[in-house]
Amino acid sequence: MSGINNHPYPLRTVQVTRYVTPLREGGSLPALTEADDGFLYVLKFRGAGQGVKALIAELIGGETARALGLKVPEIVFATLDQDYGRNEGDEEIQDLLKSSVGLNLALHYLSGAITYDPVVTTIDENLASKIVWLDCLLTNVDRTVRNTNMLMWHQELWLIDHGASLYFHHSWDNWEEQATRPFAKIKDHVLLPQATQIAAVDSAFRAILTPERIRAIVDLVPEEWLTGHEDISPAERREVYAQFLIRRVASSEIFVKEAVYARSTLI
Structure with missing residues (x-):
């Protein structure tokens, strides 16, 4: 299937x-x-x-x-x-x-899926915390009440549209600094009110996203999508993506703290 x-x-x-x-x-x-x-x-x-x-x-x-x-x-x-x-x-x-x-x-295409509506469907706190953690890692600015980028399909929540993530790659000048920054825009996340277990999720997800796992994911990017930049080779550009995520996972307590604080301002 x-x-x-x-x-x-x-x-x-x-x-x-x-x-x-x-x-x-x-x-x-x-x-x-x-x-x-x-x-x-x-x-x-x-x-x-x-x-x-x-x-x-x-x-x-x-x-x-x-x-x-x-x-x-x-x-x-x-x-x-x-x-x-x-x-x-x-x-x-x-x-x-x-x-x-x-x-x-x-x-x-998930035929028959409907857009997630927080007014209609309440997501459990653990799942909400996982998604908030993910979007902090990816610096995903596009999972808000206005545009949730989630679908309900067969009574399960599915994630779509991550194209607004990793916005550091629109300006490569200070990617090292951006890798360890808190993610202030998490305050607008549609699931933040339910995300009560972000710290607990952090420990589990750090164990999963090893440098080897991250490199395996980044290696999926076709080389032709990394070409056309005279200042840096495709291999070097691929390495930046990997290093950005590796560093961000290693310093996740920074974005976790920001997310916990942002949630505290809502309640």
């Missing part, structure tokens, strides 16, 4: 065969597509918005969440050929497809 929570590395690669419909969320214009394996996927285009950086954040963020036992739709690499979307009538979408030829990223 596709869409399950765990899968062996490496990630699968599918060929996109049909553009079903755009999902006009924010400025990234993801789309519901069908692939050659017969499944539907939410496709994230390399030619949209922040380009491959959003795909890198999506990949690292999603697979880190999966490594921690959280539910994430299966992530696959999705290839677009030059003929794909040639008959698309929408000029904006056609331009997006043309600029996204090659390797993109996609998440298994």
Whole structure:
């Protein structure tokens, strides 16, 4: 079954065969597509918005969440050929497809899933604490009441859309400093009010996210997504991602303290 929570590395690669419909969320214009394996996927285009950086954040963020036992739709690499979307009538979408030829990223489509609504569904304190810890680690600014980026599917909570994570990579100048900073924006996290066990979660998650596990996740990033930077090689750029996360885990007490403080101001 596709869409399950765990899968062996490496990630699968599918060929996109049909553009079903755009999902006009924010400025990234993801789309519901069908692939050659017969499944539907939410496709994230390399030619949209922040380009491959959003795909890198999506990949690292999603697979880190999966490594921690959280539910994430299966992530696959999705290839677009030059003929794909040639008959698309929408000029904006056609331009997006043309600029996204090659390797993109996609998440298994959870048919029938509904957006998590904190008014309707209460998440238990342990799960809320795990997600808050994850988003502190990833510096994910996009899990708020306005945009929860979580789905309820078969009465379980699934995490989606990690493309706004790792925002240090939009400016590489001081990544070492950013790796050990508290995450002040956690105060806006939709699950912070329920996250009473962040300190307990910290100990368990630090044990899971060893440097070896982090490097295995970062190694999933295709080299072609790391090219095009004259100042640093793809290997060096990959190492920065790994070192950022390794250092952040090692100094997690800093962001845990910030999250606990932020929650105390709510109650």
